[in-house]
Amino acid sequence: MLSRIKQLLFLTESDLNSTSVPRLQQSTLRIILTSGLLLVLTIALHSSWQAYQLGAWYIIGITSGFYLVLLLALYFSARFLAISKLLVLVAVFAAGLCMLLFIDNFEISKLGVIFVYTAPVITLLFFSARATLAVMLLNFLPYLYLINGNAPINLFNVSITLPATAEYLHSLLFLFFNLCIPLAVMRLISTLKRNAATLQQQNMQISESNLLYQDIFNHHSKATLLLSADGVILKANAKARSILGINHAEQRNIIELLKATQPGQTPFWLGHETESTLRSSPASHILLNHICHTQQQHHLVQLDDITPLKQLHQKLSANTQKEELWRNYDPLTTLPCHNFFLQLVKQYGECPAGSLMMIVRLCHIKAFNHQHSYEAGDELLAVFARELRAALPDPVICARLRGVKFILWCPLSEHSTSFTEEAQRISHLLPKVLVLSVGTMQPVYETGVSISNQPLAVPEHMREQCESALESAEAYANPLSFYQADILEQRNNELRLLAELKKALQSDTPELWLQPKVHPDGSIISFEALLRWQDNTGNYIAPDILVALAEQYGIIVQLSACVLRKALLIIEQFNRQQIPYPIAINLAGSDLLANEFYNTLINVATHKPEVLRMLTLELTENSIVSHQQPLFNKLQVLNRLGFELALDDFGIGQASLSILSKLPVNCIKLDKSFLHKVPDDQRQTQLIQSVMHMAKTLKLQLVIEGVETDIQRRFLQRLGAQIMQGYFFAKPMPVEHWLKQLKPAQQKAAVTEA
Known part of the structure; x- marks a missing residue:
């Protein structure tokens, strides 16, 4: 029943969110008509009964005529909205005039003029501002009559006055002013609030996108353009403006500036390695590469000036090589x-x-x-x-x-x-x-x-x-x-390992093993994904060696991308089996400075926002200190996009408290070296207590790593530690192990029972 009423009055969720003005007017009109018809029905029936007893059949005709007009207006509102709106306005004026002309009690007939005073509000709801002004001016006539008149008009010597006419008119005015009009205005205000909330959300998204792409523009070493779907330049960095040879590129279409060397069916700025020339200087050759598209269907395009290479190519055109x-x-x-x-x-x-x-x-x-x-x-x-x-x-x-x-x-x-x-x-x-x-x-x-x-x-x-x-x-x-020969041997071993690692990344053989982060009782909170890879001899290579090697030889982006891709697959597996534990992955810091990997994270936040609550990015203290401000800026953007950030190996690096206060991290992980002599070493115990107090003051989660004995667990629990990680609870194990252990019925079990 309620759903049908909502459909009749256009109050469904889709109607309330609609920005269509005719739909809003239909809904408001039906609210006024429906509420008016239902509320006035009792008055109409009672007045008709009194008129019947008095033999005043014309009063029944007038009352029925007005009710029929309102019913017609409600009927026409579905297909003929303009006619319906006009009928409502005519009904308001006609009702007021009937009261003024045919009620022989002057004080009662004044109420009819007050009823006509609502006409400008009705006109404003359904007609233009000019029409509203016209009705406002028209209302001066009854107003002047009330000020100067002292007797009813009593036209045609016909009276529609009944014994309860005063009560009828007061009830009518009360219902119209206190229910019909407020309900209609409430519908308007509800739509305005929803539209305002939608606009505010869109503005926030646009602001975040602007911050995001401002950051990409500021830290991109290449000439970069942000284009609309039609090729209009929305933003250009300094190098792009320099290549295009203009000071202000915004709001100009890229077609006006560049001409594709080989035109195709699709817009040339959406291709990869598309050659073009400057229209203002045909000798200048520009290579375009489409990087990605945004949520607003805009496009990031990279420009390269290949004019020197073209000139060199032309000079060598006669050479067979x-x-x-x-x-x-x-x-x-x-x-x-x-x-x-x-x-x-x-x-x-x-x-x-x-x-x-x-x-x-x-x-x-x-x-x-x-x-x-x-x-x-x-x-x-x-x-x-x-x-x-x-x-x-x-x-x-x-x-x-x-x-x-x-x-x-x-x-x-x-x-x-x-x-x-x-x-x-x-x-x-x-x-x-x-x-x-x-x-x-x-x-x-x-x-x-x-x-x-x-x-x-x-x-x-x-x-x-x-x-x-x-x-x-x-x-x-x-x-x-x-x-020196001994250095060369070490370097040869590194190169051998590097070649194997590159091949492994191409074949996607590195794995992620999971180690849980737990409450002191062993119940699982989340997992840390740790990189595991065997070289050709079958030996597992330590993750820190792999990361150092990848950073040294420039493949850290491929390694981190592999880790991220596998972590997202694990999250999908967990979601399918209804395992609600987040996954944390380790990043090197230098990978975030690479636009390729940074853009991958942005795409995850843009196209898979539901993943963000299940994914945490961990960076070591030293990696953050090494890169300072450029990395700070990237982390700030990722935090605004919704990524959870954690500071790993806290306490063994070079980060100061001032740096820690600026970092947008949600969690710090105390390095396992602090637990080697706990609880025997009083100084280490005091250091742990200080870190716990600092984390509580800064409202940061604290994970204590390296818990290897029950003595350490119980001691840390007495100190107030809430989250722990270490071999005492569980060693890193393959994903398949945890998928078997963490069936939905067993998810609340402690890892020590698994």
Whole structure:
């Protein structure tokens, strides 16, 4: 019954959330008519009965006529809303005029004029502002009559006065002013509140998106555009505006600025590696890459200026090796790439006196990028390469190895008397000062040197020896380091492990084992996902070794992405089996600074928000301190998106209390080293109590790691510890083990019973 009434009055959830003005007017009109018909029914029946007793049939006709008009208005409101609205307004005026013209008691007939005073409100609800003003002016006529008149009009000498007419009119006015109009206004206000709440929520989403993409723009080293679905530029960072050659790119369509080299059916800005040219300068070539789309159906697009490469390609167009050379030069520095460098060394021929190879690493470039910008960092590398090429003599071959590393090879002359002096001579040729747009800079170098006394150099071996020597170089204490064999063996083992790890990531063989975080009684609260991987010899490699290796050789993003992907699969398995325990994964910090992984997390928050309550991101204290402000900004955005953040290995790093107070973390995990001598060591006990008090003051969850004995458990429980983790409760075990143990009927069981 209630649902039918809601459907009749358009009060269903979809109707209340609708922004349609006609639907709102229909609902308001039906509320007025329905409530009016039901409430006035008693008055109409009673007055008709009195008129019947008095033989005043015309009163019954007038009452029935008004009731019929209201019923028609209710009927027409479904299909002919305009007619229905007009009938209601006419009924109001007609009722007022009937009371004024046909009631012979002047004081009672005044009530009819008061009834007409509601006409502007009715007009405002259903008609335009002009119509409302017209009705307001029209109402001056009855108002002036009431002020100046002193007797009823009594037109046609017809009276509709009944013994209870005064009670009827007072009841009618009371019902109309106290019920019908308030109910209609309540419907309007309810819709306004809902629309206001919806707008507020949309504004919050837009604000969060703006903060989010502002952060992406601020920390993206590439030229980036935010485009609407129609290609209108909503935002462009400084590098994008520079490439496009305009100061203000916003609100301009990308079609006005770029022309696709090979037009297709889909918009060219949605493709990957799509070549285009500037319409204002056709000689300028731009490469577009679509990164992702947002919730608002906007698009992030990356731009690269490939004009220098195109020019180089055009210069080599007559050469049969043009496609090969295209791939052999670094686009930023225009120096040879690594593989082409090796070919050039081999093509050089014999060197009777031997040769030397050097890898030069520019130091503190990360700090330079953070202080100035990534664009300034790119400029630094380009200027360094230009100065280096100009300073080196002809026999020296130089190239860009990767990142901030450059590689040089030089044949030794027959007159050389010392390999060391020759290496030092070349190192002295490195640029001392670089003049950049942000000012001058004095670069600091670390150099690894390999020397070969063989006539024919083997550049691959020399490069490995240089990399090995570079590991022991130190910018201020030992900037020029020569190869040593024992370091090379260690490096070879690392490279072997690295190759196996890369292959494992490609085949997706690393696993996540789960270790529970529990209450002191052993009941499970959540799990920490720990990385487990076996090398080719069958040995499990410690996670900290894997993370250090991945960070050193630039595959931390792939490793963290693998961990995140597997954690999301575990959460899906838990949800299917109704296992309500969150999963925490460990991140390195440097992975968050990589836009690829950072955008993956943003996509998770955007497209799978229900996962956020089941996923916690843990970062070690040292990783946060190492990256400072850039990482702080990323963490702030992730926290606003809804991610739970935890500080792992607390107490063994270098974080100060001031840093801790700024971090948007929800939980800290006390490192297991604090429990080695508990409860015997009073100082360690006092430290644990201090940390517990600090966590309580900062309203942070505290997890105590490394609980390995029942004595430690009971002691910590007496201190007030609420969450623990350690081998006493459970070792890390494969996911399948926990899926069997944690059946829905057993989820409340303690892990010590499992």
